[in-house]
Every structure is written in C-alpha cells, then in structure tokens.
Amino acid sequence: DVKVTQSSRYLVKRTGEKVFLECVQDMDHENMFWYRQDPGLGLRLIYFSYDVKMKEKGDIPEGYSVSREKKERFSLILESASTNQTSMYLCASSLSQGAGGNQPQHFGDGTRLSIL
C-alpha cells in the first residue's frame, strides 16, 4: 500500500511566522501535490511537482512556496503566515501519466493548521 505521511496532524502558529509543512511518500511516485481544504470550497490545488526540483503553480499559489529536493519529499512553505491561511492541508502523490493513463492520487491524513 502507498503511504503518504504528513509530519504533523495539528499545528498552531502565529501571524508572520514562516511555516513548513512536510510530506513524504514511500512509493517512488513522480508527482506530488499540495491542497487546502476549506468548508464549502472543497479541495483547491496550491502547488504540484512532477519531478525533483520541478514545481508548478496550482489554482491558489499566492502566499505559498514549495520545495522538492528529493523525490520522496515535498514541502509546503508559508513565507509569512496569515490568519486566512488557517485550513486543512492535504498532501498527495501519484505515478506519472506514462505509467498507464491517468493515475489516481494517494493522500496523507492532512495537517490542520491554525494561524493565531
């Protein structure tokens, strides 16, 4: 079974802090994704990466950056946290499309982040 592990289930930070959310997958997947999930808004894609050191903006990248130095690890960075970034953050990974069509994504359990 694919295992996607997010470093924290709950995190509380203060406005203006630099926040790191870490995600590790153990199945050698090429693609990794960061989403945020808010009531009434569903899942929104923040950033994704299809290879080491490669990244692409999703639908709501403002206020966030990402880092992918190793294939198994994808970090989400809040450069200067703000209260409107309080949310549930979900990491996911998938095989590349070349593995045979459109591949499903496998999700971690999420990090519930509160910015005070």
Place this chain on the structure above:
Amino acid sequence: GNSVTQMEGPVTLSEEAFLTINCTYTATGYPSLFWYVQYPGEGLQLLLKATKADDKGSNKGFEATYRKETTSFHLEKGSVQVSDSAVYFCALSKGSASKIIFGSGTRLSIRP
C-alpha cells in the same frame, strides 16, 4: 474547461437504505473518473475508479459506471451501513501530471 458537479449534501439515510450520489462531468476526450471518500479527521482515500466508457468501478459494495453518453459517474450502494458515514468526492483526471479536478463533496450520514 474540465469540471465536476456532484449533488449537494448533506444526505441522510437509514441503515440498509439504497444510496445514490449523482456526479456529472464536463471534459473533452476521455478522462479517468474517480470516487474518493474522506472519513472524519482523515485524508481522502480512493474508493473506486474507471478509465474508459462503460467501465464499472467497484469496492466495498460501492459501484459506479462510466457513462460517456450522459457524462455521468453516479455512486451507488445497495445497503448502506453506519460506517459509510463520510464525505464523498467525485473527481476526474485528464492531461499531464495526473492533475485531478474534484467535485465539492457530498456529506453522507447514516442513521442506525
């Protein structure tokens, strides 16, 4: 552009009732279609998938058939249990990098 529309919740049923959650999509060509489930306090889990027209995905008693003529992928279960209470997301994937477009989710509650 590509999009997914699913029925709004919450949906409340009694145990052993028949379940249908409607999902329709808009996409050119032949996307892959998925149903994901999110139990309270957890991330999303893949429930079932279908990759071409007339494919039927099934898992844990749930089924969905890829209907290209009606651009639909409705989720069904013949007899729901309390443990099926969760949020269900319909989704499609098309194009590079396996990006997935999710519906807004349908919350399902099952009464004992």
